[in-house]
Amino acid sequence: xxxxxxxxxxxxxxxxxxxxxxxxxxxxxxxxxxxxxxxxxxxxxxxxxxxxxxxxxxxxxxxxxxxxxxxxxxxxxxxxxxxxxxxxxxxxxxxxxxxxxxxxxxxxxxxxxxxxxxxx
Amino acid sequence: xxxxxxxxxxxxxxxxxxxxxxxxxxxxxxxxxxxxxxxxxxxxxxxxxxxxxxxxxxxxxxxxxxxxxxxxxxxxxxxxxxxxxxxxxxxxxxxxxxxxxxxxxxxx
Numbered sequence: 001x002x003x004x005x006x007x008x009x010x011x012x013x014x015x016x017x018x019x020x021x022x023x024x025x026x027x028x029x030x031x032x033x034x035x036x037x038x039x040x041x042x043x044x045x046x047x048x049x050x051x052x053x054x055x056x057x058x059x060x061x062x063x064x065x066x067x068x069x070x071x072x073x074x075x076x077x078x079x080x081x082x083x084x085x086x087x088x089x090x091x092x093x094x095x096x097x098x099x100x101x102x103x104x105x106x107x108x109x110x111x112x113x114x115x116x117x118x119x120x
Numbered sequence: 121x122x123x124x125x126x127x128x129x130x131x132x133x134x135x136x137x138x139x140x141x142x143x144x145x146x147x148x149x150x151x152x153x154x155x156x157x158x159x160x161x162x163x164x165x166x167x168x169x170x171x172x173x174x175x176x177x178x179x180x181x182x183x184x185x186x187x188x189x190x191x192x193x194x195x196x197x198x199x200x201x202x203x204x205x206x207x208x209x210x211x212x213x214x215x216x217x218x219x220x221x222x223x224x225x226x227x228x
C-alpha cells in the first residue's frame with residue numbers, strides 16, 4: 001500500500017518561497033511507471049493541479065503557476081519536493097502530494113495534505 | 121485548457137435514494153480521461169472512478185461512472201450515510217489536469 005506524507009512549514013511570509021516535501025512509502029519512486037504530483041486546495045474551494053514529476057526529473061507544470069514553481073525529486077530519499085516562489089496570501093491553501101495512476105490520467109494515492117498559510 | 125462544470129452545486133437527498141451528478145467539459149475529453157473523487161471534511165480526495173467508468177480499487181459497486189466526449193455522469197445507486205460528501209470530476213488532456221468545482225451531496 002503506497003502512502004504519501006507531506007512535510008514543511010505551515011507559515012510562510014509574503015514574497016518568500018514555500019517549500020514542501022512529500023515522502024513516499026510502500027513503493028519506490030525510482031521504480032518508474034508513475035508520475036508524482038502536487039495539488040492544492042484553497043480554503044473552502046476546489047482543487048488546483050500544480051505540476052508533476054517523473055523519477056528521471058522530467059517535470060510538467062500548470063501554466064498558471066509555471067513561472068513560480070519548481071518540482072524536484074530525490075530518489076535516494078524516496079521524496080519529491082515543491083518550491084513556490086514569491087508567495088502571496090492567494091497561495092494560502094492545503095497542499096497535497098499525490099501519485100498519478102498508471103494510465104497517467106488520474107490521482108490514485110494522496111497524502112493527507114498540509115495547510116500552508118501565507119502571512120506576515 | 122478544458123474547463124469542467126459540475127451540476128447541481130448541491131444535491132439534497134435521503135439515505136437510500138439515487139444520486140446523479142453531472143460533469144460537463146468545455147471541449148472533448150480525450151480517451152475518456154475523466155475521473156471522479158469523493159472528499160469529506162478534513163480529508164484528502166479519494167479516487168472513485170477513472171477512465172470515465174472504471175471503479176478504483178475497493179470502491180463499492182453502488183458507485184458507477186458513465187459518459188464520453190463532453191458529458192459525464194457519476195451515479196450512486198443507493199446513498200449510504202457515509203456517501204454524503206463533496207464530489208469532484210477531473211480531466212487530463214494536453215499534459216494538463218483540471219478539476220470541476222464540485223457537487224456537494226448533503227442529507228435532506
